[in-house]
Amino acid sequence: MDPWLKLEGIVRRFGANEALAGVDLTLGQDEMLLVLGPTGAGKTTLLRTIAGLERPDAGRIEMGGEEVTDWLPAARDVAFVFQQFALYPDWSVRRNLEFPLRAPGRQLPQIEIDERIDWAAGLLRIENLLDRPAAKLSGGEMQRVAIGRAIVRRPRLFLLDEPLTNLDAKLRESLRVEITLLRQVLHIPMIYVTHDQTEALSMGDRVAVLAEGCILQEGTPEDIYRRPVSPMVARQLGQPVINIIAVRREERGWINSAGVQLMPAGQGAGEMLLGIRPEDIATEGGQVPGLIRVVEDAGAVWILLVDWASEAIHIITPKGRHFAPGGEVHPLIDTRRAIFWPR
Amino acid sequence: MSFIVCEALHKTYAGGTEAVKGIDLACEQGEFVVLLGPSGCGKTTTLRMIAGLEIATAGRILMAGVDITGHSPKERDVGFVFQFYALYPHLKIEENIGFPLESMGVGEVDQKKRVGEIVERLGLGELLGRYPRQLSGGDQQRVALARAMVRQPKMYLMDEPLGTLDADLRLEMRELIRAQQLASGVTTLYVTHDQEEAMSLADRVVVMDGGLIRQNAAAVTVYDEPADLFVAHFIGSPGMNFVAGEICDGQFFAEGLSLPVETSVRAGPTKLGIRPEFVTVAKEGGLPASVLMDEYLGSCRNVHLQTACGRMVMRASDETAFVVGTQLRLTWPAERALIFDPASGERL
Numbered sequence: 001m002d003p004w005l006k007l008e009g010i011v012r013r014f015g016a017n018e019a020l021a022g023v024d025l026t027l028g029q030d031e032m033l034l035v036l037g038p039t040g041a042g043k044t045t046l047l048r049t050i051a052g053l054e055r056p057d058a059g060r061i062e063m064g065g066e067e068v069t070d071w072l073p074a075a076r077d078v079a080f081v082f083q084q085f086a087l088y089p090d091w092s093v094r095r096n097l098e099f100p101l102r103a104p105g106r107q108l109p110q111i112e113i114d115e116r117i118d119w120a121a122g123l124l125r126i127e128n129l130l131d132r133p134a135a136k137l138s139g140g141e142m143q144r145v146a147i148g149r150a151i152v153r154r155p156r157l158f159l160l161d162e163p164l165t166n167l168d169a170k171l172r173e174s175l176r177v178e179i180t181l182l183r184q185v186l187h188i189p190m191i192y193v194t195h196d197q198t199e200a201l202s203m204g205d206r207v208a209v210l211a212e213g214c215i216l217q218e219g220t221p222e223d224i225y226r227r228p229v230s231p232m233v234a235r236q237l238g239q240p241v242i243n244i245i246a247v248r249r250e251e252r253g254w255i256n257s258a259g260v261q262l263m264p265a266g267q268g269a270g271e272m273l274l275g276i277r278p279e280d281i282a283t284e285g286g287q288v289p290g291l292i293r294v295v296e297d298a299g300a301v302w303i304l305l306v307d308w309a310s311e312a313i314h315i316i317t318p319k320g321r322h323f324a325p326g327g328e329v330h331p332l333i334d335t336r337r338a339i340f341w342p343r
Numbered sequence: 344m345s346f347i348v349c350e351a352l353h354k355t356y357a358g359g360t361e362a363v364k365g366i367d368l369a370c371e372q373g374e375f376v377v378l379l380g381p382s383g384c385g386k387t388t389t390l391r392m393i394a395g396l397e398i399a400t401a402g403r404i405l406m407a408g409v410d411i412t413g414h415s416p417k418e419r420d421v422g423f424v425f426q427f428y429a430l431y432p433h434l435k436i437e438e439n440i441g442f443p444l445e446s447m448g449v450g451e452v453d454q455k456k457r458v459g460e461i462v463e464r465l466g467l468g469e470l471l472g473r474y475p476r477q478l479s480g481g482d483q484q485r486v487a488l489a490r491a492m493v494r495q496p497k498m499y500l501m502d503e504p505l506g507t508l509d510a511d512l513r514l515e516m517r518e519l520i521r522a523q524q525l526a527s528g529v530t531t532l533y534v535t536h537d538q539e540e541a542m543s544l545a546d547r548v549v550v551m552d553g554g555l556i557r558q559n560a561a562a563v564t565v566y567d568e569p570a571d572l573f574v575a576h577f578i579g580s581p582g583m584n585f586v587a588g589e590i591c592d593g594q595f596f597a598e599g600l601s602l603p604v605e606t607s608v609r610a611g612p613t614k615l616g617i618r619p620e621f622v623t624v625a626k627e628g629g630l631p632a633s634v635l636m637d638e639y640l641g642s643c644r645n646v647h648l649q650t651a652c653g654r655m656v657m658r659a660s661d662e663t664a665f666v667v668g669t670q671l672r673l674t675w676p677a678e679r680a681l682i683f684d685p686a687s688g689e690r691l
Contacts, residue, residue, distance in 0.1 A: 038509050038511070039479075039480065039509055138382070138383075139382060168381050168382055168536040168537075169536055169537040169538060169539070169540075169580075170381060170536070170538070170577060170582075171381070173580055173581055176638075177636065177638070177647060180636055180638070181635065181636060184636075184667070195509045195510060196510055197510055197641075198640060201639050201640055201641050202638035202639055202640055202645070203638075221639045221641075222639065225639075225641040235511070236511070237641055238641055238642070239510075239514065240514060241511065241514070277641075277642065278642075279642040279643075296543045297542050297543065297562045297563055297566070298539065298542065298543065299538075299539070299542055299566050299578070299579050299580065300579070300618065300619075300620040300658065303543075316642060318620075
């Protein structure tokens, strides 16, 4: 099946700066794409270009089989949810929700407007807030209303620009789940941009990693996390960050720069970069002792910083055993989970 | 003697909002204490009262035994780091860092020496000749930290200093702040809404809600032995699961579920709490559940489930995905369950 949204070679320049440097992307009719990238990667420009708020300097955009590159934003029928909630503070929640439905040219009968507001309010659990002025809402409630205002329109495409960034951590956690559940009901294609790796991994069918206006990798969350194409992509996901060690293959196995064998020989040869996630190193079972420098309590697990074979590595290990700085472990790399990149 | 003592501290704003409703708090010399809670819990107001930026409506603040409740911020000698960098845009980085010393009247030679030390400790050498606008957010916040440290204050007060940074930078800054604090031994009070940040930084976590302290204990205690339902839910990502039921004859009953509990717990209606990492799929028996959603997180997954006792989350291995709609049964080790009073919310 043809993708519903297609971006080909999108370039957007601001002066000498190329915010988007040739982006190709596709999105299926019922798909949620997460775009992950640091501040300044071009995420917002990408969404604004899709919405028609920015004109690309090169490239083309297709929606539902039609080229829309030159269409006005209104004609594209795209809903945008921003990081800032952008509600009318003096208006009631109901009036805020009605606003997009009363736009000139829509002419929806009142009964349909009411029906859509009831539907959206029910989905987002804001029924009891409908008569309250927007200014009296908490941050989480405001962002619910902002999402509600986007969905009452039943747009063809839903664009979300870091909608949870300004919220408390705990609220982010619960709204993350709400949005994913909402999506199971809505069946509207969505693009969600974020710098939060947890959102990127957990919310999308597919993830695109964006840096300096280029897509570095695109794939399922598992692809991106388990099979990152480069150390740069690998470092964007995982907390704490993936361990990356320069190694070379010798007869007895993979050796680091200090001449210590870290792993038995498997596939591969020559000089490589070894990537191993902190949860893929066991604290016991290896030959070479490691010295625990820092023990961090992460609730369900410990995060250890260990000096091992002249490398500083992070290990995530379940609670149960007690660890203390100065203690000894014998790290063992799970060879099935090792990632190699050429140096 | 504790370094900082707050006694029955109250703050009511002019509009009548009671932000802090009488808290008692003590920080030992050299301790790293985190005030943790949702927006509006009173954590920032508490910090600002200790800094002298807000005047307490009632109660006392003692620093090293001296009553400082009425002292100006300057007299208190604290280093403040805000969420927003608040650097002087027209001053170079070197001048920004040196500014507090300048205004304290420290001589030029001494100034240079102290700025040099901080710059080296925080690795800011390359940035000295630049202006704030030429720096990334992370670097600006490192400069803000340097400016607070250069004064060698008696105490650091930090108000969500990592709030606006990207996730990877937050982690790096977190390690930097902790390392600096351990090295300098300066008492630090740090405000955040992020429980993960709190757990990783703090010697002691003070959980606040509604202007009151809910629990004041080591991170591991707050996680394993939460004082009440609020703390149990707030700490942990996701928070603890709760199942409403009844205790009778040393057994917990709820919707076809029956689990042994310690006999010392009194009979009657109760709430059972269980952390997501202790929930597993039962071979037989257990609580019937249907999969709502599978959140892949890389190192693990959070499986969200609908049960007759409400929604629950199970922390599962990353290796097997759960299909939405799958029916399964849940169980957990009885000794991992905590019992709460459903009326007061307190842990029994």
